[in-house]
Amino acid sequence: MVCNQIFNLIVDLSGGKNYYDIRKKCVGDLCYDFSNMEDFLNLKSVRDALGVGDIDFVSCSSTVYEAMITDWMRNLEVGIPTLLEDGIKVLIYAGEYDLICNWLGNSRWVHAMEWSGQKQFIAAPTVPFSVDGVEAGLQKGHGPLLFLKVHDAGHMVPMDQPKASLEMLRRWMQGKLPLEQDGHLSPI
Template structure:
């Protein structure tokens, strides 16, 4: 697996180690590194400039291209590309064991798993794998302290059922149109997602079609919106212009410096297709055990993202069955205040015990890109137990 590792700008020997997993599935971690929370941004002339809100200001941070076949993590045979989270988490666990073996000075540091979008699948799967291995006799004990998922897809069975409410609340559809969509498509999606969880991959592919019909119907009414940020127009296939990234990483000199031979593609369609049946599987089931054992769980979401919207995320978190469920659901929320020139509200925070949910104001799907100061303060306060 290919990765970038940046030591903390402050105190690397003491600061936590954070791994960042980009979603897709099949999108390179370099998207986050250079457009969101890495130490550098790419200037128009393809030079690198410091990111004053890089997460390396609070942590030692790993950006990993995964699943294999993504970014610079190459495969010789496309059949080796994972099709499910068991293989994905196996590969990541082996990678982390190797990483800490190569960097033993960081083994004692607190460890956090972070990411966004499809990482709502990756992160719980990897965290559960690490947590179970730690209860045995692992070669290297990984000091897992918490997980953070940004605008993730974690529990599709619940999340898909809140698209119409989000769309109505944001005036993308009318109340009557919402009722029509719910009456026509809600039950089919619900039944199909249940079958996905109990009857195998073909049913998961069917569930995807049934539930995506809800999204497609909304989009046919709403028109040309950016599903990652409803305030903006969609530009190109990915709705954002990441062309500078591919120009930079495919520069002959840059590739020589980082020691890669293959061409960089921001998002791999081959990996995406390989993981198609995985999308509709729910990965919330391992999270209660993490919470009960004191592992911190932070779910955050930009308020203007449609595709992994805050409403669906808040509701799957609220429905999570653990000992603090009642208290979490009863919590009315408090403003998340951001220090800057002026103290301002960066979002609304809901919490009980080790579970946190943050609705981030003024952000779409990529919170660290849209609200970098909020994202850095969120991470720092959360890791320090001050959120």
């Protein structure tokens, strides 16, 4: 709570910067416009397809917030090494302009995480993540772990870079990340 208060004070002193995207000013309660997503997810046809009945979708639920508040400052990284040791692939990505979950802090905890492939991950090259021949980010990986910094994006990478995030997910699900710029698999 103390860290959160300090962070909020800094954001206030900055003139209302958007803590999800430091290039922008925060507009609205959530600093992003989720109205299109809310409208879509509340269509009867979509709710029926998802099997959620008459439950309305909301972008930010006070019920969920209150239930998860104690997890805010809990270190959940401790469970990831077990996943990696079991060969479960883990993708950590961050938008380069996100302040609240900034790419540098994420990169540092990923590099500091202790697991059997840590030294090889640290030594692995950082290579471009390109979409349609244009660099859309930087990626680094070894074995089942990949870290990807997405260029020109804030916290909501899919809203800021929809094409790049879709390609990131496609490649990840197909086992084709990381890729070097020439389209060949990076040695990991």
